[in-house]
Amino acid sequence: MYDIEKIYQAKDVPDAVRALAENPDAVVISGGSDVLIQIREGRLAGCSLVSIHNIAELKGIEMDKDGTILIRPATSFSHITNNDIIKKYIPVLGDAVDQVGSPQIRNIGTVGGNVCNGVTSADSASTLFALNAVLELTGENGTRQVPIGQFYKGPGKTVREHSEILTAIRITKDNYDGFGGHYIKYGKRNAMEIATLGCSVSVKLTPDKKAIEDLRLAYGVAAPTPMRCTETESAVKEMKISPELFEKVGKGALAEVNPRSSWRASKEFRLQLIEELGKRALKQAIINAGGTLDA
Amino acid sequence: MLKVINLTVNGKAHELAVDDREALVDTLRNRLGLTSVKKGCEVGECGACTVLVNGEAMDSCIYLTVWAEGKNIMTVEGLKGPNGELSPIQKAFIEEAAVQCGFCTPGLIMTAVEIVGTGKKYNRDELRKLISGHLCRCTGYENILNAMERIVDETYKVVGK
Numbered sequence: 001m002y003d004i005e006k007i008y009q010a011k012d013v014p015d016a017v018r019a020l021a022e023n024p025d026a027v028v029i030s031g032g033s034d035v036l037i038q039i040r041e042g043r044l045a046g047c048s049l050v051s052i053h054n055i056a057e058l059k060g061i062e063m064d065k066d067g068t069i070l071i072r073p074a075t076s077f078s079h080i081t082n083n084d085i086i087k088k089y090i091p092v093l094g095d096a097v098d099q100v101g102s103p104q105i106r107n108i109g110t111v112g113g114n115v116c117n118g119v120t121s122a123d124s125a126s127t128l129f130a131l132n133a134v135l136e137l138t139g140e141n142g143t144r145q146v147p148i149g150q151f152y153k154g155p156g157k158t159v160r161e162h163s164e165i166l167t168a169i170r171i172t173k174d175n176y177d178g179f180g181g182h183y184i185k186y187g188k189r190n191a192m193e194i195a196t197l198g199c200s201v202s203v204k205l206t207p208d209k210k211a212i213e214d215l216r217l218a219y220g221v222a223a224p225t226p227m228r229c230t231e232t233e234s235a236v237k238e239m240k241i242s243p244e245l246f247e248k249v250g251k252g253a254l255a256e257v258n259p260r261s262s263w264r265a266s267k268e269f270r271l272q273l274i275e276e277l278g279k280r281a282l283k284q285a286i287i288n289a290g291g292t293l294d295a
Numbered sequence: 296m297l298k299v300i301n302l303t304v305n306g307k308a309h310e311l312a313v314d315d316r317e318a319l320v321d322t323l324r325n326r327l328g329l330t331s332v333k334k335g336c337e338v339g340e341c342g343a344c345t346v347l348v349n350g351e352a353m354d355s356c357i358y359l360t361v362w363a364e365g366k367n368i369m370t371v372e373g374l375k376g377p378n379g380e381l382s383p384i385q386k387a388f389i390e391e392a393a394v395q396c397g398f399c400t401p402g403l404i405m406t407a408v409e410i411v412g413t414g415k416k417y418n419r420d421e422l423r424k425l426i427s428g429h430l431c432r433c434t435g436y437e438n439i440l441n442a443m444e445r446i447v448d449e450t451y452k453v454v455g456k
Contacts, residue, residue, distance in 0.1 A: 002359070004316045006296070009361060036318075036357045037338045053362045078351070102428025103406065105339055107351040108358065191427030192340055 002039050007049040012057060013138055013165055019050045020163040021140055026050045028165065030058075030074050033101065033109040034117055052165065058112070061085050067173030073112020073166045077124075078103070080111060090171065092181030092288075096127040096200060099185045102192050112166045115151070118158045118225070125226035126200035127183050129218035132175040136168035143167065152225035179204045179214070180289025182281045186273050196265045197221045199277040201285040209291045211240045217249065217282070222257040222274050229256040229278075241291055249282055250275035302363045304329070305373030311360075319355035319363055320344040323370060331371035331401040335430070342429035345402035346370050352409040354428070371401040374408070384408060384446050391442035395433035403429050407443060414454045417447055 008026070010016035020026055026048040029035045038044040052058060058074035061083045069085060077097040080086055086094045100106055100114070100123045114122040115135065125148075133148045140163055151158050160166065181202040187193035198220035204213045215236055217229040232252030239245045259270035283293055298315045301308065304327060313322055318337075323329040323346065332355055335343035339357040346355045347369040374382040381389070384407045394400050403426060410417065410425050417425065422443045423436075431439060 001314060001321065002316045002318065007315050007359070007361070032357055032359065032362075033339055036359075040338050051359070051362070053359075054364070101339075102342065103409075103425055104342060104345055104352050104354045104428040107348075108353050191424065 002036060003045040004039065005046050005048045007051055009051045009053070010055060012055055013052075013167055016050055016052050016055070016165050017139055017163050020165075023048050023050065024162065028052060028116070030113045031076065031108045031110040033105050034113060058165075058167065063089075067177065069171045069176070071111060071169040071171070073115070073169055074110045075112075077106035077109050077111065077114075081106070090131060090176050090181070092183055092200065092202065092285075093124065093127050093131065096183040096185075096198075097124050099123050099183075111169065115148075115169070116158060116160060116166055118152060118154075118156045120152075120155065120223065120225050121195045121198065121221050122226065123183075123185060123195060123198060123220070126198045126218040126220040127181065127202075128169065128171075129226050129228050130181060130200045130202040130216040131171045132216070134170045134172075135166055136170065137161075137164040138167040139164035145170075148226075149228065155224045176202075178289075179216075180285045180287070180291075182284035182288055184277045184281045184284075186277060194264070195221055197259075197270055197273040197277060199274070199281045201278070201281040203282065203285045203289050205241075205286065205289050205291045206238075209289075211238055212236050212245065213238070215249075215282070217253060217278060219253070219257060219274060219278075222253075222259050222270065224258070224260075227257070229253045231256055241286060241293065246279040246282060250279045253278045298361055300361060300364045302366055302368060304368045305370060313360045315359070315361050317360045319346070319348075319358040319360045319368070322360040322363075323355060323368070329370045329372050333398055333401060335398070340430070341399070342402045342406070343399055345405045345429070347405055347409060350409065350412065352406045352428075369405070369408070371404050374404070383449065384411060387442045387446040387449070388439075391438050391445060393434060393438040393442035399429055399431040403431070403439060407446060410443070411446055411450045414450065416451045416455070419444060422447070 008019045029049045029051045058072050060072045077100050081094040081098045111124050114124045128148050135146045179202045183200040185195045186197045200218045202216040206213045215233045220226045261267040296315050297312045323332045333343035335341035337356045339354040344355040
């Protein structure tokens with residue numbers, strides 16, 4: 001038995017928004033793999049829940065006519081990894097969420113919950129940053145679109161208002177077409193682990209595949225929120241694939257991040273990971289984009 | 296608050312009055328007597344309570360019973376043949392001595408059902424990843440992986456994809 005004050009099972013999105021507006025203390029629960037554990041641990045003990053678990057309109061992945069990929073937020077991690085659209089167009093996201101927890105957790109945990117928790121270590125977040133995902137929030141006054149770069153306010157804090165529900169995650173074609181991506185999660189174990197550091201790189205090469213046309217360098221746990229290294233990204237534009245490029249990316253990232261020491265790892269170790277994983281992720285992303293490293 | 300829900304467990308339809316704060320593991324064990332479903336960590340880490348919900352392996356300790364409305368649940372009890380025979384997956388576990396104290400076994404068997412159900416062939420490293428949601432403190436996993444390999448190979452020979 002969970003220590004829950006009350007639970008309301010919303011029938012659809014407007015019902016969930018209404019229930020949240022009426023209960024200023026209620027917590028949204030979707031898959032439950034974070035919220036139920038926090039109740040068990042005592043952090044959320046005695047809370048009121050608004051469940052969006054079984055709302056069908058919040059699940060699934062589709063592609064619009066203009067090539068925009070729409071991921072509905074209550075889609076489970078395993079459904080993302082096994083989805084044909086994801087496998088074909090943004091395999092890096094499927095790979096990233098395939099590193100969350102365990103197979104059972106990936107069958108229940110949702111990408112929307114991963115993002116709405118606001119934690120910097122979320123395995124999906126850095127890749128969604130690299131893909132310039134746009135989040136759709138639905139509240140009492142209709143919907144609004146928030147680029148993921150503007151979604152996080154601080155550790156565990158997002159711009160989502162209390163009565164708002166995340167209703168869509170969209171990735172437009174210009175943010176995945178022609179790109180190759182790679183995500184590296186660093187943890188002490190290969191499963192049931194929270195990232196000590198996560199790095200996601202998305203790269204588009206010039207038509208001759210010898211230089212960088214567009215680079216996105218994103219990190220989790222390199223700062224209080226997931227982040228992009230935009231200065232480094234601009235600095236390496238049009239650079240040839242070369243040892244200098246990798247050096248510049250690794251060193252450039254160091255100047256932009258702000259990791260902290262925690263019981264998982266020291267700041268110094270995280271800085272070393274940031275430099276090294278940035279290079280490694282970029283190398284694999286270049287290969288995934290059709291390039292070669294000895295070009 | 297008590298809530299009436301309808302769900303199918305091991306092929307049989309049930310109408311149950313459950314507390315809306317109840318985890319599925321408690322409903323299955325205490326209301327339906329399905330004690331193959333083990334209660335271990337209760338925070339989704341050990342996998343002992345793994346059951347199939349609509350064919351997908353889930354930790355029933357972090358699954359609210361009220362969510363199971365209209366769903367199909369399967370536990371180890373649902374695997375037995377018409378005359379009480381063990382399933383090929385259970386037999387593989389016995390053949391490979393993959394069971395010691397037995398606490399993790401029912402959960403692992405249910406994950407094996409999900410894996411075998413895909414009809415795909417997996418190598419040992421892939422299987423290692425697929426059983427990473429289960430903790431076993433006796434076997435060191437080697438014999439469990441042997442059993443998994445055996446049943447995956449046997450299935451692949453028959454239905455291979």
